[in-house]
Amino acid sequence: MRTLAFADRDLFWPPADELIEAAERIRARLGDWPRARVDWRVCLAPPDTARASDLIVVIGAAADVQAAQAWRAAGASLIEADAGKVALKTATGARYAFEGTLAEDWLAALAAFLDCGFEPHDALVLALAWRDGDETRGEDAWPVDLSRFPRVAGLPRAPSQPFPACERRLGLYPVVPSAQWVERVLALGVRTVQLRLKDATPEQLATEIGRAVAAGRRHGACVFINDHWREAAQAGAYGVHLGQEDLEVLEAADISAILQSGMRLGLSTHGYYEMLRALHFRPSYLAFGAVFPTGTKTVPTAPQGLARLERYVRLLGEHVPLVAIGGIDLARLPAVAATGVGSAALVSAVTAAPDLARAIAELQRAFGA
Incomplete structure (x- = not known):
């Protein structure tokens, strides 16, 4: 495969045959992935001219801060590694900091995971999960040991x-825009649903959430409320679903208040870094997406695809319930179910269906619910 040949590519600076050979050995055991959209270059010394696809690695505490700032101004990103602590700093100001184990081959692993199409912060997570010799232990050496x-x-x-546990397999999971929609899908046998309200007044929020929660109680169903956790808690909702942007603004007291309410907590994730970040908050489930292209919501990352979903299931399926979301319809649902994920969230496949009852029945059958 072309993606496994690194010798003729500008992969490391300065060029390092031993690192390239190690990266090729690792890449050969990671499976078939589309070529990365960016030709990243891992720089172990300052290049003469930095570029946006450079990841400049500084090992040890003696970082040249002034030079690092100049590299970042040129668009490069900086990785600082020292005694098990690693931080990635991007030219845009984003910072991703980790504590973990640095294998001897971690830079070669980083290059290999970048070649698999992962953004630097997610490739770095995988490189830190790598252990020397993993490529010799099977045809698929993908890191799936959470420890x-x-x-x-x-x-x-x-x-x-x-947070309180929810069912391990939440099944078909429609995401709908009103309490009336909640009532409709629950009446057709759905047992997990999310109310995602947009542009509602405080009075409308209280009314809609209260009505949706009441419908869930009548049907013995799991009704999650998107974003509006205070109103959900006041209504006694089964659960609330929050995005990564919500985690950034929540205070510790807010997290404690959600926990004390007794609600389940679902969190959105879009990659390995966000999954680790979300797991820190000990949620009831994690949602992963967007699996496929979707027009219902703007997402910060490219579509993730089934191969990533399958590996997330292998990593986390025994630890926390997982929900796949994004662009899932009837045609794609069997392939999603084949990854082993316990739930599939759908929007337009439900809300745009010309015959809702028929659509729900077909979707339930396709997912094996």
Whole structure:
């Protein structure tokens, strides 16, 4: 495969045959992935001219801060590694900090995971989960042992206890825009649903959420409320679903208040870094997406695809329920189910269906529910 040949590519600076050979050995055991959209270059010394696809690695505490700032101004990103602590700093100011184990081959692993199409912060997570010799232990050496993965540094204190558990397999999971839609899908046999309200007044929020929660109780169903956790808690909702942007603004007291409400907590994720960050908050489930292209919501990452979903299931399926979301319809649902994921969230496949009852029945059959 072309993607396994690194010798003729500008992969490391300065060129390093031993690192290239190690990267090729690792890449050969990671499976068939589309070529990365960016030709990243891992720089172990300052290049004469930095570029946006450079990841400049500084090992040890003696970083040249002034030079690093100049590299970042040119568009490069900086990786600082010292005694098990690793931080990625991008030219845009984003910072990803970890604590973990650095294998001897971690830079070669980083290059290999970048070649698999992962963004630098996710490739770095996987490189920190890598152990020397993993490529010799089977045809597929993908890291799927959660205990090996690094810890995200700088997060607020974790909740004192996990959020309440929900069912391991939440099944078909429509995401709908009103309480009336909640009532309709529950009446057709759906047992997990999310109310995602947009542009509602406080009075409308209270009314719609209260009505949706009441419908869930009548049907013995799991009704999650998107975003509006205070109103959901006041209504006694089964659960609330939050995005990564919500985690960025929530205070420790907010997390504690959600926990004390007794609600289940679902969190959106879009890659390995966000999954580790979300796990820190001990949620009831994790949602992963967007699996396929979707027009229903703007997402910060490219479509993830089934291969990544399958590996997330292998990594986390025994630890926390997982929900796949994004562009899933009837035609794609069997392939999604084949990854082993316990739930599939759908929007337009439900809300745009010309015959809702028929659509729900077909979707349930396709997912094996």
